[in-house]
Amino acid sequence: MKKFLLKSTFLIFCLYLPWITFIHTGRYYYAPDDYLAWNYKHDIIDRDSSKFNPKDIIIGDSLALAAVNPTLISTDLYNLAMSGFTLVDSYYFLKKYLESGKTPKRVFLSHGMTHWQGSDAFSGQTIGYGFLKTKDFNHFLESTSGLDFFYSPEESFSLFKKWFPFNYIYPYVVKNHKSTLAKVEYYLFKLGVAPLLFNHIKTIILDFYEYDQLKRKKEIIVRMESMKGQHFFDFNNTVNLPNPITNYDNWAIHPVNDLYFKKILALLKENKIQTIIEFVPNNYVTWKNFKPTFFKEMDSYFLDISYSYPNLIVSKSTSMPIENYGDMDHVNEIGQSVFSELFKAKYYKP
Amino acid sequence: MSFDTLNYYLFFPFFFLLYWAFPHKWRLPLMLGASYYFYSCVKPIYLVLIIFSTLVDYFCSNRMEHSLNKKKYLWVSLLTNLSLLSIFKYLDFFIRTLNYLFLSFGINFSIPQQNLDFPIGISFYTLQTLSYTFDVYRGTIKAEKNIFRFSLFVCFFPQLVAGPLERAGKLIPQFKKELKFNYDKAVDGSLLIIWGLLKKTVVSDRLIIIINDIFENPNNSYSGIHFLLTGLMISAKFYCDFSGYSDIAIGSAKILGINLSKNFDFPFLSTNITKFWRRWHTTLSRWFHDYVYLLFPFDKHNRIDPKRLLAILVVFALSGLWHGPAWTFIIWGSINGLYCILLILSQDLRYKLASLLHFHRIPSFIKATLSVLLTNLLVGFSMIFFMSPKLSFSIQFFKNMWSEFAFISLSSMVDAFGFLKFDMTIAFWTLLFIETVNLAKYNNLKIANIREMPLLVRWPLYITSVGFFILFSFKTKSSFSYFYY
Incomplete structure (x- = not known):
């Protein structure tokens, strides 16, 4: 029995050792190409401030990542937007960026409506790939305690969803102990045993057959290097449908996003940095769905905020023709030049 | 669970x-x-x-x-x-x-x-x-x-x-x-569990997606040759699904010191249909043999006694019905019953033909290979009924097999699988590996016994197989088919 248990443990160890080494060192290889920008831009934090210290930076999600091409706008601007980047992610990123000695004069915050309204304050990958450190994660849990919790750690715990007798207590635990579950899931990621990691790695392995992942990843990095942080989300014109998870009737900002937006403003105010809220235009089909109540509530929200942060500039949300989009939200090459020109005209008047 | x-x-x-x-x-x-x-x-x-x-x-x-x-x-x-x-x-x-x-x-x-x-x-x-x-x-x-x-x-x-x-x-x-805890039994049991998991999650879970795609044929990319091969794929799918389950069951029991009966005895290496069904789901076949077939009052010395032939047909039809409450299952069972009856009735004719055509001159391994191929094709043909949602569907499927049949190059055949091409490749090579090991086991070759290999070969093999299972098990799980039979 002892021999069997020892040998089984040794086998598990032999499998786990290369696995955990790969998890912690091979992020570039196994992370989906969406997250290359995360890798690339988090590495920027460690760059020497005397060599990399742009006056203006844009922080935001994939809409901004695709739409703002600094090479068409100004040498002072750098695009630090990332796919799926939420307001919570933005806060911790900015904090680390400023702590590293960088001194931007202006920060453009640009998130799509889904990231203002959405309940996913950060995605599993934020933890999974180690972009959110333990300290930040604990701080986040403390800050949001008492708020309507949003982060659903169901990815790992759904295993127990149908498992008797856990099926009976599962809804109660998920509802009342999300914070604890989130912590457990965080450590599962750290230990490299979260189902999401397995799934990503398996997907990437299978995708190698379909196209050369590494070649594509290299191309994206080269693009970001030459375009100062910008890369396309999608090159093709596809069907433009309204985003199904956006509330077009009301501004409806999620309490956690509200909290972290204010934290960002406070952080930037403390560092005497001007904050500009910039919205990437919506495609015209989507635009038509917005109700007047949405804009009324949005204006009122930013007006209230501006009393505490008088330097805050909020640009109006607008629209562009469908031809400028690669999918329902992200601009294509045409949209990128059109929007970059508009951006330049607005903030970099000669 | x-x-x-x-x-x-x-x-x-x-x-x-x-x-x-x-x-x-x-x-x-x-x-x-x-x-x-x-x-x-x-x-x-x-x-x-x-x-x-x-x-x-x-x-x-x-x-x-x-x-x-x-x-x-x-x-x-x-x-x-x-x-x-x-x-x-x-x-x-x-x-x-x-x-x-x-x-x-x-x-x-x-x-x-x-x-x-x-x-x-x-x-x-x-x-x-x-x-x-x-x-x-x-x-x-x-x-x-x-x-x-x-x-x-x-x-x-x-x-x-x-x-x-x-x-x-x-x-x-x-x-x-x-x-008492037995180390050798526990290791054998663990290896059986890994082997079963490979069959189920790497091969069977992939094949079911591919078979469903061929059945639906959403892009009309599949041709008659794909339809013809579907029967074999269904056989392979059910074999990997059910024998995989049996391996895990036998392995788990073995770790607890309990021996369960073997359920599959290299069925794909059978040279005729009777042998195939004796080796496929053997515990069920034995059950039907002992508690249904032997109830028929046939003459045990007369091979072609009509009562014996009727017993065979009834057993197979009942076995079909046991698998599922649908006519497609009954037809599947009956077809296999008819195959067995035909095999018995044609025995003299086959011997005469073989001697007339000098079959004895053909090397026995060629004859065996051809027999194995024919047996599997016949089983595969009946499997279309087994898997079809409706009788009308299977009939239409056979019509398409005939009307859309054309010889195409291997690359066009593989390309037709589209985004499932890679899954097809993994399933095919893994199945080939499984059957090669089975063939080696069947012939009692030492190489098939991982436990007799030297330490430096054995351990890397253990690690590779578990790693292979973790990385290549199909993400979308399908339940074990026999849960619903």
């Missing part, structure tokens, strides 16, 4: 430690509790049925032993078990058939379908308890007096949901024996 979910691999090691930590007298209640827990994970309410069935059989078998009217108790047990099976599995099938007959005769009346939940594993434990009652009735075994031991025989978790179907004479004595 299914053998291919993480839940089982959290449950089983925990149970394993507990099982060997406790002394022998505690193991029976422990196994019984674990088995009922295992079953209740599917749906706790199903426990009522299995406990009811257990109590009836326990009562009947014990009464039967001391009663002059043994038949009465046999009938009580038979009627109870078969009624439960009929109600939960076949009721809607009977209603559908009746409604169809009403409609055909112009009777404007239809019975509403009941849509009862299907209690997983009922087909298996019903047959297992029936075999027990028959054996007690025939006097082959004595009725078990210990109700806990008997209950464990009915619901022993490794084989509860989808077999192998065990006989009381083999399983119950093992529960009585004081078992």
